[in-house]
Structures are given as structure tokens and as C-alpha cells.
Amino acid sequence: MMESLLIANRGEIARRIIRTAKMLGIRTIAVYSEADAGLPFVREADEAIAIGPSPARESYLSPERILEATRKNGAAAIHPGYGFLSENADFAEAVEKAGIIWVGAPPAAIRAMGLKDAAKELMQAAGVPVTPGYLGSDQSQERLTAEAEAIGYPVLIKAVAGGGGKGMRRVDGRQDFAELLASCRREAVAAFGDDRVLIERYIANPRHIEVQVFADQHGNCAHLFERDCSLQRRHQKVIEEAPAPGLDAATRAAICDAAVKAARAVNYVGAGTIEFIADASEGLRPDRIWFMEMNTRLQVEHPVTEAITGEDLVLWQLKVASGEPLPKMQDEISMKGWALEARLYAENPAAGYLPSTGRLEHLRLPQTVRVDSGVEEGDEITAFYDPMIAKIIAHGPNRQAALSKLAAACADIEVWPVRSNAGLLARIATDPDFRAARIDTGFLDRHGESLVAKEPDATAIDRAASVLSKKVGDDPWSALTGFRIAGPSDGRVRVRIDGHLYWGQSRPELEANTVTTAETTVLFDAGDAWPISLPAASEVEANHGPGDGAILSPMPGLVISVEVAEGDRVAKGDRLLTVEAMKMEHSLRAPFDGIVGKLQVSTGIRVSENQLVVTVIKEEE
Template identity: 45%
Template structure:
């Protein structure tokens, strides 16, 4: 086995590889950009080397620098993780020339699968099922339309060199083909420098099922069963599970054998994933499945395969790269139970999944057990909950990289049990400091279509209204937790002062102290009337009065009773914002302290601030310009997504404070605006 490897990546995959290397007695070298100097993956590796500035093209994408560091530190191999250079054939070739083992497939296999159309031509020769379509070189518009007419509408136009949902158009009828083709080609040339497209039959309710394959240098190749990755938004996966619901043994074998044939067709070595789109089974018969593409690397969702097989796939990668044979034959592989993975992202689902950037001021995760991966005979330790994360509390999610916080993986004896574990685990996952998709994931997991395995790639869009319900007002229980946190903190501060004049117990000789507390969220505001009592408080809300007592407080965790009902929750205060977690819900309440904020409203009236750290990519108005409410003023970019800053009212742009290309911090004033 290798004695030292360099991990040419960051985040949770770098931590994951380092953990397996450590278990095998292999030392790991981390590389990091200036933005990742204090990152978790740097801390868990035995050595670490600064690789460059924060932009990936100046650090993690510097193949020459990575190889230089590997040689300087005495590493014998490079693990590319996923993303960055993991599917870069030039990098794989450069590693080989430098005498370093590339822990991935040979460059020839990466090249063969790099073009969608070329890959499909290879798969056709290997008798792997393909979606009916045209994947050739003739790009004449009239010819392509003729092919689409033969295939039958709807059809999908797809950039041959594309990915990530770019350069794709669905065409419903022949009359729309020409315009859709022109649009698709424009986007393809702008995104990939290649406007070649392919035309395929569009399946209206496809499932996305992928097969995990492994091959060694001795001619052996196996499939480690399937994963269902149908639940997606913008062609990006949200939830993954293994095995796929409703999969019959016959279909599993057929898809597995097709995946192995695909891997052998390109001389594959190492871990890979063959992705298929599949039609729903009808009348008791399995539907058709078609080759879509092959990812020549380990996948983000590989943990669900590990959970149902009990195998450490990273260990398999290392052993195969060291020229060992596969640890198992196909006949020795077994499925145990059911596993689900949810990707916890720093993003705002209610705002089009806009990335959220900031510091993880508070991060509480459900109790997790280290999953002791075994030899695959039985699961090493079927822990109900596993968390793979590259960040810790107080770390920052920066604008330079993918905003993933963690992968939450659960295991159960069957799908129903796994769903219950996932729902509970999401209820306990708490993050303060930036927006997350946790609440959305919980609604998705508990939704009728997902829980009943009515899966396809359009699930989220089709059930949008149910998955994005109108926000419900905070109950007196939620407001009571926020109030109890505030009031008990005041009392504790007064008691600590040991000064009768600082006492905040609310004691009065001949009466009851009454005060109001004002809280607000995006859609609602609340005025609580608080009366101080000997054994607690009274809470008045909307002409109803409740009795509240604090039963227990341990740090941020509180137990209160409201009219005799026990309420448990966690309250995290960040300035004047109270984050209340209770019953799986997360409420964000702004506390209006009239003394602390007196006079601020007028001072802040002319400010427009950055909602996140990012770069100014466009100024849409000039200084002195009069605009109407809602008019776009400028565009910011962060994590390859754009955010438009609009006028809050009719008024005048008095001053532009930044130019195109400038980097701005979250909360920075972008321009001076005077309302009419």
C-alpha cells in the first residue's frame, strides 16, 4: 500500500479520503487555498501545503502546482476527489509522466467519456441501451430537424460537451425546433466553446438511476448495485438513495451488466458511475432504461452505496490504484437494508435556491455514529445516522466554492425505517449564520410523492406548491421560547451583577410590571405583552393571555410551560435576531429593542446593501438617475449565480459606490439612494 498520498481537493471529500487513508496507515497531504487556511480538511491531514489564492483556477485547478507539491512532500499518489481536476485527462496524464499514481481511471477512459456524443457511439458498439436519438457529427439545422421529426416529439437538444443543465432545450413540436436549436447552440458555445448538439427522445417522467462500478487492472469489473438520484432541481441532485425503490432483481442485473459492459468498453479502472434514465414500470413489467453518461470518478452520493454494502469505496480506490485486485467478486456482493442521503446546502430554496454565504455561527447536528465499514459480508456497523462534512461551527462558507455544508446519510432495515431516521435527523439539524435547505429537505422527505416513491426528475417542480407552502405565523409557543430566552438572560445578567439596582426580576411593591416585546419575521410582526409574576410571566398575544414558566435552561436549550403544556426548543441569539428551533421548525425572529435602535431608521433609509459577499458584474443605472420602485440597479455574482439589486421605492440614485469587477462584503453599502 502507498505510504503517503496527496489529496488534490477540499471539503468533505478531502476529509473522507483522509479518514480512510489514516485507517489504512497511509499519511495524507492536504492542499489549501488562502481562503481555506483554517479549513477542516487541513486539520485532519498529517501535512498541508498552501497552493494559491482563493479562486480555484489559481489554486485547486493548478495541475502543475499540485504535482510539484506531491513530489516535494514524497507522496506516491494523488487522489483527486470529485470536481476540480477529477475528470481531467491532462491531469491524469501529467501524474503518470511524473511517476505518480492517479487514483482514478486512465486518461484514455476519461477522454472516451468526456464527449457525450462520442461516449454514446462507444456505448452503441458495446450494445448498451441508448435513448433513441441522433448523436452524429452532421450539425446542419435542416438535417437535425429531420432527425427530430423521425424520433417524435418531445425531443431534447443537448450540448455534446455540456453539463450542469446548460445547453439543453426541450422541444415540444416541430415548429419550435429551429429557434430552440439556435438558442441551444448559442448557450453551448458560450459555456463550453463547442456548439455541437445531439438530439434525443425526451422522456416526460424519467427516473435517474446510476450504477456504481469498480474495475481493476487485472481485467475484473463488478457493479455495486444502484442509486436512485431522481429528485433534482436545475438538473442537480438533492436526495439520493440505495437501493432504488421498486427495482426488481431482473432489472438490477440487466442495468448492472450494462454498466459493466460500458466500463469494459473504455478499459476502465477504479471507481466510476454509469448513469441511466429509466422509464417507469407499467403493468407489472420493467420499463426501458437508457445510457445517459458515465462519471469517471467517485460520486458525491457514494456513501449510500457504502451504507448498504458495508464497504469502504475509498479503500477500494486506493487498493486498485496500488494495483491490487478487486476485494470482492460479483457473487460475493450483497445489499443490506436501505440508505438515504440529503445534501445540506447553504442556500435559500424560497429564493430560487440562491446560495447563502457567511459564517456558521451555530451548527448543531443530530447524534451520529462513525460508520465502521467492514468487508461487505454484513454492514460493519449499521449506524442510523452518518454525517460527512468539511466544515465545523464558526467556519465560513465562502463565495469561491460549492456551498455544501454536509451530507446527511441515514440507514434503516428498510426504506420506511430509513425515511423515519432522515425526518428525525433533519429535525435536529440546526444552522445559524446563513440560509440553508434543511426545512425544504424535511418537507421533501415527508411529502406524499417521495415517501410513496413516486419518483422522477420533475418531482420538485410538479409539487412546487406543496413543497413551498406559505409561511405560517409563529405560535405563542415559539414566541414564548424567544421571550423566555430574552427574559431569563436579563435576569441572569442582573443576578450576576450583585447589585439591587441592576435587578431585573420585575419585582414591584404594589403592582405587576408590564412591558411589551416586539418581534418580527418576513411576513408577520408580533407584539407580546409581558406581565411579571412570582413564578413566571403572563404572555398577551392577539387578545389572548397565557401563563408561562421557565422549567429548565441549559445553555441555549430551554423547556418552558405555556398554560401547562411543556415546550422544548433551542434559542440561538445573534445580535437582535432570535433563531428558535422547536419541533423540527426553524423560526427567525427580529427583536425590536426600542432603546438600542432609536434613531436608526432615518440613518439607514438611503442604504442598499449586499445580501452576500460577491462581485459586481453589472451596473444598470447611472449616478443621478431617477428610477421607479423595482427597477434593477446592479447585478452581483456569487458562486456562479447572479443576484439583482432592485430599487426599494421610487427615487434617485445619488452615488454608485462600487465599479464592475469589485468584490464586496456581505452588508456593504452598494449605493446611496434617495426615496422620492
């Protein structure tokens, strides 16, 4: 076993690796950027080394800075976690050439699985089923159009070098193919520097099912069963579970066998995930499940596999990287119970899932389930990295029991003033369709509106009314409830919740969970956080229309493009500029026809939330 380990990552996965490494007696070294200097993983490592400014490309994505830190402390091994440099074959090669143990996939395997077309050709040769489509080198529009016709619409155009949902377009008919092909190629060049595409059959009711595989340096390869990652938003996973609902033993055997074949085809070593797309329109069947891609690293959702198998996958990684055989062979690996993982994000679902940043003045995470988090109360959520606050992992004897534990855990989460998706997660876990496993990758597109709380429900309003009534007291001259000379009070209270006015019923028997910060009283209700206060005597609800044309940035971030100049005429809906934060772009658009007034920012400028960036003036003014 290696004596020391440098973790080339941050946040919750860095803490996760540190935990297992310390258990094995391995000295741990963390690397951190300026933005992360105060985070828990820096304190918990045996040693921590600053590697640069906050932007990832100048710190965590810099192979030179990581290798320099490794040379400084003489680390015997590097664990890349996931994301950042974990699937960078050149970096893995440089680590090995430097005589350092690479706790990851072999560089050759990373390269083999890095391009979608080459990987699918390799899988076909290995006997692994792939989605029907075209993977050829002829990239002319004529050939691609003809292949789409042969496959049959709808089809999916996918960037060969794509990932994370970028460089992907659904085409429903020939008339749209040329336009969407051009759009896909533009995005592919911008994101990956490669405009090559492949064409696939579009799966109408897709399920995303992946298999955890592990291989060692002695020729052993095994799987640790499957995970279902179908609950996604914009191709980003929200809730994952293991095992996959509705997967019978025969289909499980077929998909897991195919995953092991895929790993063996590239002489794999370490932890990897083989991702499959399943057509679930007639249930999960072996002949309706196809290889999609391989992730040559540990996955964010690995805790659900750990929960159902009882294995520590980071421990497996460290043992395999040290040259030891797999801790268990295939016939020794078993599955018990059901597990789900929900990703708690710093985002505001009610505001179009805009990222939310700032100091976590109040943070309460559940104690009844496993929680993997990279932050604690008082830490800062910045705009530089992924917006994940924590992973909430529930395990039970069956799916319904695990879902109930997850729902209760998410409903108990308290986050303020950073906004989170905790309430959304709690509602998903209690949704009748989700509980009945009527799911595919379009679930949130269909159910999203009903699962997002854009305003408090009646019970939450009554809780707010009850809390604020108690603050004022029972004196009839200052009480918030109305009273009559003859007859009882009607008990109604006027309250302000998240900037809007409501009438609530003061009900002393209602339990209410609140916290009061320096400026705000916040009501926590089923995962949602509602700032509550008393309205002024003459207050009426504000009109939240387009207003006077003052355009404010809805989130802190970087201005990546400015589309207009002062004096330009714009129509309602025209894009004015684009702000990027936490891997998400948000375009700010004209609220009405008018003329661009004062432009406050330019490309490359960082802005804060609610900062004035540009003004649009109505022409008649």
C-alpha cells in the same frame, strides 16, 4: 499499497479520504487555498501545503500548482476526489507521466466519456441502450430541425460537451426550435467553448438512476448496485438513495449488467458511475431505461452505496490504484437495507435558494446518523466554492425506517447565522408523495412551494412567544401578555420573528430549542432557524415593497456583468447587473420604471450581502 497520498481536493471529501488513508497507514498530504487555511481537513492531514489564492482556478483547478506540491513532498499518489481536476484527462496523464500513482480513471476512459455524442456512440456499439435521438456531425439548423421532427416533440437539445444542467433546452414544438437551439448554443460556447449539440427524446416522467461500478487492472469489473438520484433542483441532486424505489430484480439485473458493459467498453479502472435516464410513466422497466453519461470518478453520493453494501469505496480505490485486485468479486457483493443521503447546503430556500455565506457561529449536526462534513462550528462558509455544509446519511432495514431516521436527523440540525436548507430536507423526508416513492426529477418543481417555509408555522410562533415571555418574567406590569382587572389573561404575545411581527400564544408546556448569540436569540424548529426578539412598543410591521429604488446585493459574490450606465432609462424588470457566488448567478432587476442613478460597482468587483450596488430613481422624482 502506496506510502503517501496527496489529496487534490478540499472539504468533506478530503476528510473522507484522509480517514481511510490513515486507517491503511498511508501518510496524507492536504493542499489548501487561502480561504481554506483554517478548515478541519488541513489540520487532520499529516502535512498540508498552501497552493494559492482563494479562487479555485488559482488553486484547486491549477494542475501546475498541484504537481508542484506533489514534487515538494514526494507524494507517491494523488487522489483527486470529485469535481475540480477529477475528470481532467490531461491532468491525469501528467500525473502518470510524472511517475505518480493516479487514484482515478485512466485518461483514455475520461476522454472517451467526456463528450456526450462520442460516449453514446461507444455505448451503442457495446450493446448498452441509449436514449433515442440524433448524435450526428451535421450541425446545420436544417438537419437538427428535421431530426427533432423525426424524433417527435417534446425533444431535449443538449450540449455535446455539457454537464451540470448547462447547455440544455426542452423544446415543445417546431415553432420554438430555432430560438432555443440558438440559446443552447450560446450557453454551450460560454460554458464549454463548444457549440455542438445533440437531440434526444424528452422523457416526460424521468427518474435518474445510476449504477456504481468498479474495475481493477486485472480485468475484473463489478457493480455495487444502483442509486436513485431523481430528487433534484435545477439538475443538482438534493437527496439520493439506494436501492432505487420500485426497481424489481429483473430490471436491476438488466441495468447493472448494462453498466458493467459500459465500463468494460472503455477498459475502465477504478470507481465510476454509469448514469441512466428512466421513463417511469409506466413503472421502471428494462426497455424504458437508457444510458445518459458516465462519471469517471467517485460520486458525492457514494456513502449510500457504502451503507447498503458495507464496503469502503475509498479503500477500494486505493487498493485498485496500488495494483491489487478488487476486494470482492461480483458474487461476494451483497445489499442490505436502505440508505438515503441529504445534502445540507448553505442557502436560503425562502429567498429563492440564494447562497448564504459567513461564519458558522452555531452549528449542531445530528449524532444519530452518519454525517460527512467539511466544516465545524466557527468555520467560515465562503463564496468561492460549493455551498455544501454536510451530507446527512441515514440507513435502516427498509425505506420507511431510513426515511424516518433522515427526517428526525434533519429536523435536529441547527445552523446560524448562515442559512441552510435543513428544514426543507426534513419536510421532503416526511412528504407523503416522497414517502410513497411518487418521484421523478420534477418532484421539487411541483412540490417546492409547499416544502419551503417562508414564515413560521403556528407552533413555532407559540414557541417564540413562550421563550420571550419567560425572558420577561411574570410581573404583570412588564409581562408581554395582556391582563384584565376581571378575568384571566388571554395569553397572547406580540413577537418579532425574522423581521416580521406575529401574535403568539404563550404556552409554558411547549418545549423550545433556542440559542442566544451576541446579538440574536434564534429559535430552531424542525430544521428551520428563526431569529426572534421583542418588538418596540410602537413598532408596526415594515412595508417590504420595492422601496426607494436602492438595489442591494442579496448575497456576497462577484459582479460578472453590468448592463446599464448612470442616466439610462430602465423599465420595471430590466436587468441591471448580475452577481455570481457558489456557482449560482443572480440578476438584479429594476423595481419600477425609472432612471439609473448612482452606480456603485463595476464588472469584476466583489460585493458583500446587502451592499448598495445601484440606485433607480422614479422618473417623476
